Amino acid sequence: MWHLTYHLEAPLSVRPLARYAALHGYIELAEPLGIDPIKVLRAAGLDPAGMDVQDRWVPAAAISRVLETSAVAARREDFALLLAQHRRFSNLGPLSVSIREAPDARSALETLIRYQHMYNEALHLHLSERRDLTTLIVNYDTKADVGTRQALELATTVGYQLLRTILGDAWRPVAVCFQHGPPSDTGTHRKVFDSDVRFDQHFTGIISTTADLRKPNRMSDPMLRSYTRTLLESVETANPPTVLTRVRELIELLLPTGRCSLDQVSRSLGVHRKTVHRHLAQSGETFTSVLDSIRVELAERLVADNRYSLTEISEMLAFSTPNSFSRWFRGHFGVSARVWRASAQVGEDFASS
Known part of the structure; x- marks a missing residue:
């Protein structure tokens, strides 16, 4: 087994931040489930009015706290999967432009991994290959004493949705794995992923055939690749946060x-x-x-x-x-x-x- 890893450390030795876009659709989901979203956001130290500014950075631990609190309040262990249904490709910000024009699925994942620090500093992704299988491994570290089950499930679901967008609805992963134990009802997980879902594994991530990841990106326009590469590089070279x-x-x-x-x-x-x-x-x-x-x-x-x-x-x-x-x-x-x-x-x- 060998690993392909792109990882850029946060420029400061402080707790990682994440964009408000991580909670896109939260209020719309929370209210029908009987959750007071304003109360939950404020309890986590977040400003509800800031939800309209998707590119605003907030402590990643606060995002996790909102997700965990909401799952308990709604009695929905599948809360993160429900929230992921509200996500849009554009929630990745400038990164979505470059991923859209990646020539194939693997290139899209490599771009996502290389620039992951641009949208969530607590999220750490890497690709692991073995024989004819490639695994997108998902880790989430807020460097705080707060649960991350929901954040991990949200990130994994978003990764799965990204691959479905690139490869088409006919694509299925070999398996979707979670390090934590199963919920009392796995129905939503099996419906969302429509494939083999495994719990109590030694990692969290998505297993795909390597051949599938070599398939072309349905959204890609070769004429725009040089433009999107320049755009992303210009964003990345901006001064890091102090x-x-x-x-x-x-x-x-x-x-x-x-x-x-x-x-x-x-x-x-x-x-x-x-x-x-x-x-x-x-x-x-x-x-x-x-x-x-x-x-x-x-x-x-x-x-x-x-x-x-x-x-x-x-x-x-x-x-x-x-x-x-x-x-x-x-x-x-x-x-x-x-x-x-x-x-x-x-x-x-x-x-x-």
Whole structure:
């Protein structure tokens, strides 16, 4: 047996992140199953409003916590398989463009593996070949004390759906394997995979004939391959996320929950608060300065938007009282929030006239 592995380590020794796209369709699935999705998301430290921003990065552990909690709440051990039915090829973001134009199924998987860090840092895939069989092995590590059964099943199902999309509905894997034990009812698993489903195996993954993976990609257009390769390379060569970048993302995420603090951000990153402080200092920042700059950016946008009252905005920006927000706003913008809002509205009216 030999292994073909592409693995790019996360640039920071912190807990891995994942894109909100991992939960695509979650609210639509949760509500009919009797789950309060807003409550579950907030309990996991996620901002429900952020679900609309699929490319936003959040702690992978929080994604796993949402999946595990929901499976228990709905009493559906097949929760991840149901959620996978809501996934779209486009949920892979820029990566979907390159995979679509891969010449064959194996090339598509190799692209997925090579660039897996672009959509989920907790997910680790690799290909293992033996004789005439090739196995896509799936591992999931959040580096946190949280169950990963549902996350593993979601990733495996998405991988299976990808291969079906590339090879056609007639394709069947040799077997789909899970390291964990079987659910009380395996009906959904056997229906979704329509093949041999095995539990209590020594790995989680999809076994296919090597010949099948050499078959051409039904979606591929040879004329577009050079373009998609250039596009993906340009995305990959972008600067990797820094501690400052991740702190900013987490502050934006945590502010509306009322739990935005250095301790909470440090826990989400999986490092000590002193480590965060040290990295920010190297960038000439402090936690307070970053928090304040994000509040300025958000306040400027939110105050100009008449959909929110100033009291609601003060809560969204985690101020203790509306008066505290008013004093802070005047100190940064030189005028009251009400005057700023009125001026912004006048500007809009002038632009539209």
